[in-house]
Amino acid sequence: MPEVLFRIDLNKPMDEQETPGHNRWHPDIPATVSVNPGDIFRVECKDWTDGQISNNDDPSDIRDVNLNRVHVLSGPIWVNGVEPGDLLVVDILDIGAIQGAEWGFNGVFDKQNGGSFLTEHYPEALKSVWDFQGIYTTSRHIPGVKFAGIIHPGLIGTAPSHEMLAKWNQREKKLFDSNPDRVPTLANLPTPDSAVLGTLKGAEFDRVAREGARTVPPRENGGNCDIKNLSKGSRIYFPVFVKGGKLSLGDIHFSQGDGEITFCGGIEMAGWVDLHVDVIKGGMSRYNVINNPMFKPGPVEPHYSDYLVFEGISVDEFTGDNHYLDAHIAYRRACLNAIEYLKTLGYTGEQAYMILGTAPVEGRINGIVDVPNACCTVAIPTAIFDKDILPKPNRQ
Amino acid sequence: MPEVLFRIDLNKPMDEQETPGHNRWHPDIPATVSVNPGDIFRVECKDWTDGQISNNDDPSDIRDVNLNRVHVLSGPIWVNGVEPGDLLVVDILDIGAIQGAEWGFNGVFDKQNGGSFLTEHYPEALKSVWDFQGIYTTSRHIPGVKFAGIIHPGLIGTAPSHEMLAKWNQREKKLFDSNPDRVPTLANLPTPDSAVLGTLKGAEFDRVAREGARTVPPRENGGNCDIKNLSKGSRIYFPVFVKGGKLSLGDIHFSQGDGEITFCGGIEMAGWVDLHVDVIKGGMSRYNVINNPMFKPGPVEPHYSDYLVFEGISVDEFTGDNHYLDAHIAYRRACLNAIEYLKTLGYTGEQAYMILGTAPVEGRINGIVDVPNACCTVAIPTAIFDKDILPKPNRQ
Amino acid sequence: MPEVLFRIDLNKPMDEQETPGHNRWHPDIPATVSVNPGDIFRVECKDWTDGQISNNDDPSDIRDVNLNRVHVLSGPIWVNGVEPGDLLVVDILDIGAIQGAEWGFNGVFDKQNGGSFLTEHYPEALKSVWDFQGIYTTSRHIPGVKFAGIIHPGLIGTAPSHEMLAKWNQREKKLFDSNPDRVPTLANLPTPDSAVLGTLKGAEFDRVAREGARTVPPRENGGNCDIKNLSKGSRIYFPVFVKGGKLSLGDIHFSQGDGEITFCGGIEMAGWVDLHVDVIKGGMSRYNVINNPMFKPGPVEPHYSDYLVFEGISVDEFTGDNHYLDAHIAYRRACLNAIEYLKTLGYTGEQAYMILGTAPVEGRINGIVDVPNACCTVAIPTAIFDKDILPKPNRQ
């Protein structure tokens, strides 16, 4: 087992850990650990909510979750010799659960506190709990479904520079200000409330807490991309914006459907990640990897061969209005179509929604030019069900 | 070889074919051929432009294409015993090129005549010609690239009812009217210009030509979904809106990247499709397949295992503005990132753009809830290149 | 469509074709057609028996087949500039059925005339007829089974030199002589009976007919390898033993299980193959490809993900004797185990046997060192059946 750089005690909040992590992006959060290019090490992570959700049948903890506390990350990790303009190469060698905590949760946030992709359809908080049995998971809340997880860190990224942080805060403020009273909110602006900032203290803590970008959106540094395919064996090439790179990660998902449509989230868990790091000096300009990370997925994703696929187009389901090549709406309609189909198998809409949020479903942008309708699809592996889910023709 | 229901002469326009097809959606276009559930038959199709594009190096035919002529479809095909409320089951048994026409084209429309997904970046018409060598294709315009096509009809669908047609025309008119002068247009409204309507003649032709919906967008009947995975071996379940179902198809692609981002389009070709049809009586309500078709992909898609993946987030590349969970922009940024990377391999931006439009690249919606940024990815199979395209770490 | 080098009339025997092929290996069979490295061309092929088997329900044609007539091959094809010591690179670009002959047959030879892998268990001739529906096939003789074929030429090879031919004839004679009365025979020695030798005539025909090696076994030149994975998109590297290489092929299978255990054979068919050829000068010694061809499979084999796998060990099922690391017996036991299981689903042993001979089942050598038992497996894709074939635990 590689050396553990961050060790987690599940009974303590993130700011009381032996090596406290952070839940804001800021270049001035100190890196308390360092590694060399070529090193292999382990990072333990708490679940993204810092332990706010319990293994029970009551979704009130989802409903009342303190969203200013998310995402608690392990990091930053300083990589010696890494400088702005380099590419930080990160191999995800393996991922697993913390011993004794082999379970996770999927939730749908309440419309009043976070919301979700289908919040107009499912406005109330929901929760399902998933037990891990080796590579498989099942939930007592969704019978007849079992699948191999495609485990991944939902959030992994390098630290922003001061300039990049300023840009983030400015553009998100601008969006927020365009409709400040919207529920759910258009953007989560910096707030000192519930901030965790590693070993920072005093005035410096206060300043960084005021300035630090929230971890919710994916950004130029990677961050909360929630890409289910960043699983075991992946190699990620991160742009580097600050000296040392300052890598952080967390928000481990045992599995997730494309889009993470339930928002809270895939199957959320505490866990560990084994990493190998390396550097490509000057790689950002050499390879034009400037705006976002690039990656090569690993070879051990569960491979399902049979899918049932649902289409959606960019026509709003409430108004009937056409929206010009809007892939968001098209994907929403595809997901709603899938849910309606799953209902005919005996699932409630809520259960079907959580299946789409947790199982390794594929969300694709199929047509994005056929004016005015985008076409998106959501593909469900049929083998995750314990019965045949295909329709039966009158004549085979 | 199954019986050929529609036979195509590539030297004649669609309205002069033995069995003329159509290029508008309308319930009153007569079905001149009929089949029974359980039947297997072949349908030949012209390329979607009705032969306007030539196998040469000059993109002026793309620039000047008559877009009122698209898409010329073979159909409608009447399926005996099929009624509104049923599901029409269509198996795509095989697809191939017309003998002697084993080539296709990919184009980027000019911003003034159609545009494309990246029209602000690549506003001028482009063209690449692709030669088919069995399952593989190469283009003299894009050296060093060779891949197995994932051949499919870009467009396949049932006929709308009068009510559905009226709804389409109304909602698209509403969108068009919101910015009638926009270039490219927000929606293509009905126009008698260049209409092809099967065997219709006289006043009935004129009426249907005025009313018939354009074939450009995907809609409730399937239509121009441009789903690359509707390939050999797929089974599609279509909602039925009119008696006989009235199935039509065309717009065959030898291959296409997800999104069909070049718009004109994947690798466009004339060809034939072998179909098997069946019916599930009352299937729409039984299975809640109401809004769009559903399908099961076939088992012989080319299987690549190594991909290089590019991420994009919903921040506009010109203004730097955040757009709330906008998957369209996120996918555009992912594609632009991929193009910038491919440039470092020696491709021009135009070539890279056409690689994304033609090769079996995967476009995914990865995160659609992480306020305010959607995260989309485009994944390029590395094996389509004749050299190693991965970056090289300083230390392996 | 590429130029057709060999054109087949299914109503004529091989020696009466426009360009007659051959059914013996001999360096002196003249090449009547030639191609250049880089060329693409089509070769049509009769079924391996030269049309002896009919599309009916009576296996007597299998029982009485003239095995001296097999395999009728299209070729030899001369490749300009190719010399002994080179590697002949052959790309299988595509394969298909002859129009109007979209069917094939699978047979089990009678023990008295050919035999088969399980001839002691199934000594009598059997036949099943398979209809092709695009990429899929079904048989009226084996209900409830449907699969995508992994189409391939069972036989493809270069011509032997005189020296190699002499070696073949000598070693096979030696084996034959070790038990000349065995039924089925240990080896098929040269015989003029039913020989087809291209355009050869007179005394030269007689000499070559007496000397020519039978096409039954795979040998150093490739030949009748019956490798199901030599399918569309494969690239084969053949050792070259004579000037011009003299490539020949035939014995097309719509599908075959590993081992081709029924012997007659996979799903046998007439068809066409599109080829591309190239040469690596001096490649045999440069790459040590001396003894047999080497190949890279194509990317469009049907991909099934769920298999049910049966094991076998090298203990004779009649005597109970152990045979030292005998993979032949181990695979036979695995196949017998699979057949016994399939019987519990309602199939007869004969049907089960033919499923293993035709469907894309995988035959593996798993352990070949665990003294004294070899372990082999046969893996059946579960999706080829129209029902769930897995056992059901008492407790799920």
Add this chain to the structure above:
Amino acid sequence: MPEVLFRIDLNKPMDEQETPGHNRWHPDIPATVSVNPGDIFRVECKDWTDGQISNNDDPSDIRDVNLNRVHVLSGPIWVNGVEPGDLLVVDILDIGAIQGAEWGFNGVFDKQNGGSFLTEHYPEALKSVWDFQGIYTTSRHIPGVKFAGIIHPGLIGTAPSHEMLAKWNQREKKLFDSNPDRVPTLANLPTPDSAVLGTLKGAEFDRVAREGARTVPPRENGGNCDIKNLSKGSRIYFPVFVKGGKLSLGDIHFSQGDGEITFCGGIEMAGWVDLHVDVIKGGMSRYNVINNPMFKPGPVEPHYSDYLVFEGISVDEFTGDNHYLDAHIAYRRACLNAIEYLKTLGYTGEQAYMILGTAPVEGRINGIVDVPNACCTVAIPTAIFDKDILPKPNRQ
């Protein structure tokens, strides 16, 4: 983490473990632990040699290994309610390395002490040591090779009945007696030397040690099948011969090529396996699973798509003699061909041999009826090498 039924101390031999295992098959070895159908539990296992091999560069420990000590197994495990005639359903939920022992070894036995598949070509002992980095492994002894392991227990099985044990001993004795002086031996007969028999003591130990079958070969109970695809997520159906089933396992491989041709073995390691057990009452006769286990592989095997494939036929490489449909020789020739090719890349024959023994190479029986030559292939995934291993045509 599930409850640990067997806990291993790597510093102690198997007979001194807290719960000692065994290295012989005998129905009278007591089961000291029991589980219920439906239970999930963990079993830790020593490497198969009981720790005889060291992590160094000296193969003398391979050469001098005490083969009477193998395979040390964890078990037997009693499953309550299981009786002869039932099928014992075993799910392999997950497998991993013992913390602090993330390495394994591959060896080739000396011809005088065990031998191997190619012992006539490589008669001397060889060793390579492999380090595990998450899902990947590399060896300092074989540069330029890295792959994802397909981890599996090489040995897992139920206990034989007294009748079955007698049959095993009799048939193996008969084989041994046919050539008792052969080196390597034809069969390993029972021997009290180095026997480990759980908690047995005294006269009972002596009796069982004299009678107990060696664990080397796969047999009706499963046992040492060395099937690389019995990896994470597999479900195995074992025939049950004694009350309680008495499941044992060990011989964990981080990876192995089909055939385990180096004999010692794949990449051998100590580790843990998480299991779930269930029962199908009366399943042996209901499903005709009588002679050997049957299994369904799991969904997370590493998936490589590009292979280079080497063929072999059943002609002896020393004598040039034909051997009638001998898959053992055909596979040996295929492996030798692969080794000769790998030499042209700069590997020694010894390194190439160990690549075939460790990497996830596929060994197939392709043709087993084409008298007199069997055709076997070995397929090497090209992505395990850090450079392109394909030959280059003169003309691309």
